[in-house]
Amino acid sequence: MFFISSFLHVSVHQVTVFKLLPLYFPSSFPISKIYFNLFFFFFSFSFFNFSKPLFSRLCLNRSMDFAKLKRMLYYWIHQIVNILLRLTWHLLHVTIHLFYFAINIANALESLLISKGLLRRYKSLHISKLQYLAIVIESEDCRTSNVIELLQWLADLGVKHVCLYDKEGILKKSKDFILEKFDGATLFQENDVLLDQPLMTLEFASFSDGKEAVAKAANVLFMKYLKSGSTSSYQGEQIFTESQMGEALKTVGGNGPEPDLLLVYGPARCHLGFPAWRIRYTEIQHMGPLKSMKYGSLIKAIYKFTMVQQNYGK
Amino acid sequence: MERIRERVIQIYGNLVSLLQKCIFCILSVGPIPNHIAFIMDGNRRFTKKCKLMEGAGHKIGFSALMSMLKYCYEFGVRYVTVYAFSIENFKRSPEEVQSLMDLMLEKIEEILKEQSIVNRYGVRVIFSGNLKLLSEPVRLAAERAMLATAKNSKAVLSICVAYTSTNEIMHAVQESCEEKWDEITLLNSSGAGYGLISLGGYEQDEMDHLIKLTDIEKHMYMAAAPDPDIIIRTSGETRLSNFLLWQSANCYLYLPSVLWPEIGFRQFLWAILNFQQIHFYLDKQRKQS
Numbered sequence: 001m002f003f004i005s006s007f008l009h010v011s012v013h014q015v016t017v018f019k020l021l022p023l024y025f026p027s028s029f030p031i032s033k034i035y036f037n038l039f040f041f042f043f044s045f046s047f048f049n050f051s052k053p054l055f056s057r058l059c060l061n062r063s064m065d066f067a068k069l070k071r072m073l074y075y076w077i078h079q080i081v082n083i084l085l086r087l088t089w090h091l092l093h094v095t096i097h098l099f100y101f102a103i104n105i106a107n108a109l110e111s112l113l114i115s116k117g118l119l120r121r122y123k124s125l126h127i128s129k130l131q132y133l134a135i136v137i138e139s140e141d142c143r144t145s146n147v148i149e150l151l152q153w154l155a156d157l158g159v160k161h162v163c164l165y166d167k168e169g170i171l172k173k174s175k176d177f178i179l180e181k182f183d184g185a186t187l188f189q190e191n192d193v194l195l196d197q198p199l200m201t202l203e204f205a206s207f208s209d210g211k212e213a214v215a216k217a218a219n220v221l222f223m224k225y226l227k228s229g230s231t232s233s234y235q236g237e238q239i240f241t242e243s244q245m246g247e248a249l250k251t252v253g254g255n256g257p258e259p260d261l262l263l264v265y266g267p268a269r270c271h272l273g274f275p276a277w278r279i280r281y282t283e284i285q286h287m288g289p290l291k292s293m294k295y296g297s298l299i300k301a302i303y304k305f306t307m308v309q310q311n312y313g314k
Numbered sequence: 315m316e317r318i319r320e321r322v323i324q325i326y327g328n329l330v331s332l333l334q335k336c337i338f339c340i341l342s343v344g345p346i347p348n349h350i351a352f353i354m355d356g357n358r359r360f361t362k363k364c365k366l367m368e369g370a371g372h373k374i375g376f377s378a379l380m381s382m383l384k385y386c387y388e389f390g391v392r393y394v395t396v397y398a399f400s401i402e403n404f405k406r407s408p409e410e411v412q413s414l415m416d417l418m419l420e421k422i423e424e425i426l427k428e429q430s431i432v433n434r435y436g437v438r439v440i441f442s443g444n445l446k447l448l449s450e451p452v453r454l455a456a457e458r459a460m461l462a463t464a465k466n467s468k469a470v471l472s473i474c475v476a477y478t479s480t481n482e483i484m485h486a487v488q489e490s491c492e493e494k495w496d497e498i499t500l501l502n503s504s505g506a507g508y509g510l511i512s513l514g515g516y517e518q519d520e521m522d523h524l525i526k527l528t529d530i531e532k533h534m535y536m537a538a539a540p541d542p543d544i545i546i547r548t549s550g551e552t553r554l555s556n557f558l559l560w561q562s563a564n565c566y567l568y569l570p571s572v573l574w575p576e577i578g579f580r581q582f583l584w585a586i587l588n589f590q591q592i593h594f595y596l597d598k599q600r601k602q603s
Contacts, residue, residue, distance in 0.1 A: 093590065214483060217487075283552045
């Protein structure tokens with residue numbers, strides 16, 4: 001009885017460590033999680049062995065009355081259930097990690113087959129359907145060598161207009177470097193019409209081209225509103241239209257064309273703040289981290305996009 | 315014989331809800347999303363697939379919505395948003411639009427009744443969107459529903475009708491412009507304006523920052539709710555279709571391939587598990603911006 005109770009006492013303190021573990025290893029290989037769990041388990045067990053005298057005083061109190069015993073029992077049952085729940089949760093997430101690991105292996109095999117040209121479905125891509133491609137890259141993952149390789153693949157596939165976005169603006173800062181290294185592209189100009197051009201056009205965007213650009217456009221519209229000297233400020237009237245907003249965004253430099261397809265290279269399927277005004281009907285595909293990018297999965301994503309039919313609300 | 319069958323079904327139902335409660339207990343060890351948004355796509359495809367009458371898919375979709383809301387509120391999700399009707403949907407045939415409006419009217423009346431989900435979980439209902447585009451009876455019913463549930467504070471349900479994200483942004487910009495105009499007029503009339511209206515009193519820099527980002531965000535239709543944690547769009551489509559574009563910067567997009575009337579506990583569970591897997595990363599992104 002004494003053995004079990006003191007063991008549980010230590011496990012309770014260990015539970016907080018269990019809770020903190022996922023925070024430190026968000027996307028690591030699941031085996032390390034299991035090892036760490038086992039490590040802390042044995043550590044606490046050995047710690048308990050050296051601190052037997054401390055716990056003996058807590059538990060061997062002979063004059064405990066019945067109510068106190070009942071309270072202690074409920075407390076320990078509660079703790080046991082808590083520990084079981086946490087263990088189950090961890091086990092569940094480890095299983096999911098293993099599942100995704102297997103899925104990744106399957107995807108890698110498939111993209112290998114696609115890039116070798118063995119799967120007939122992906123042989124001919126209707127690339128003309130893809131007018132404007134946007135790529136969202138996780139800022140911490142942003143290695144220019146990978147970006148240039150990706151641009152090379154896109155140029156080989158025949159994509160003409162690409163927008164590169166990352167939240168922090170790292171790609172914007174290395175704009176000149178990328179354009180120098182990758183000689184198949186020019187910078188996107190604001191009034192470029194999306195015609196067929198010999199070279200690929202590149203646009204660079206960051207978080208400030210999203211919400212802050214809308215704030216600047218709001219100021220532009222406000223100035224116009226003041227200058228027009230309108231005296232009627234009846235609240236219900238529609239003063240601005242969406243096209244006026246689009247024009248204002250263009251003047252502050254935050255409005256390129258709307259992408260047809262958005263590829264997200266990052267740990268999660270999330271557009272990380274890409275300018276909201278432009279992604280109304282954009283297909284969003286998640287490609288995984290940039291360092292494990294594959295040619296085959298790029299082809300698969302573009303193929304999936306060309307198969308989609310949009311109603312636009314109708 | 316009938317009674318035995320009913321009993322068996324009742325026991326089965328109890329077992330299922332007990333199992334669901336156990337699963338929720340286990341899941342609550344990890345992070346619980348604060349705000350989930352649903353794009354209810356695939357009703358018409360379901361009608362075609364199951365060869366039902368027109369409009370039946372939407373009715374079944376409504377009961378799917380009720381069960382999803384039940385799961386959300388029992389799990390502890392405080393804010394739920396649903397995309398009921400887009401401004402683009404007005405382009406559909408007038409009969410279809412009218413039948414959707416009638417369905418909406420009928421369901422609004424239903425949720426205001428005593429035993430409905432709204433009262434059971436203390437849900438405040440908000441209708442987000444350009445309500446002026448709706449017909450009179452629907453708009454009045456919506457306003458009545460908002461008033462009736464205004465006192466509830468345990469959870470919030472935002473129903474987006476006549477809503478598109480671009481319209482929301484534009485409306486917010488317009489409201490902030492009008493607010494700023496009223497402010498300046500007030501200053502001017504009280505003599506403290508220093509001739510602001512004539513634009514002479516401001517530097518170019520200051521003029522660029524008259525309207526700030528916080529002013530615009532204050533006037534969004536969805537200002538009452540925090541940014542969503544998960545957006546679930548059914549029927550396998552991978553786009554946002556002008557829904558919560560502004561608010562979904564750090565939000566996990568879960569895109570199951572089931573149609574909306576077929577969505578169930580399994581998809582909800584999978585969405586929560588995936589969310590818990592990447593919660594740490596998205597939280598970090600949110601804190602950085």
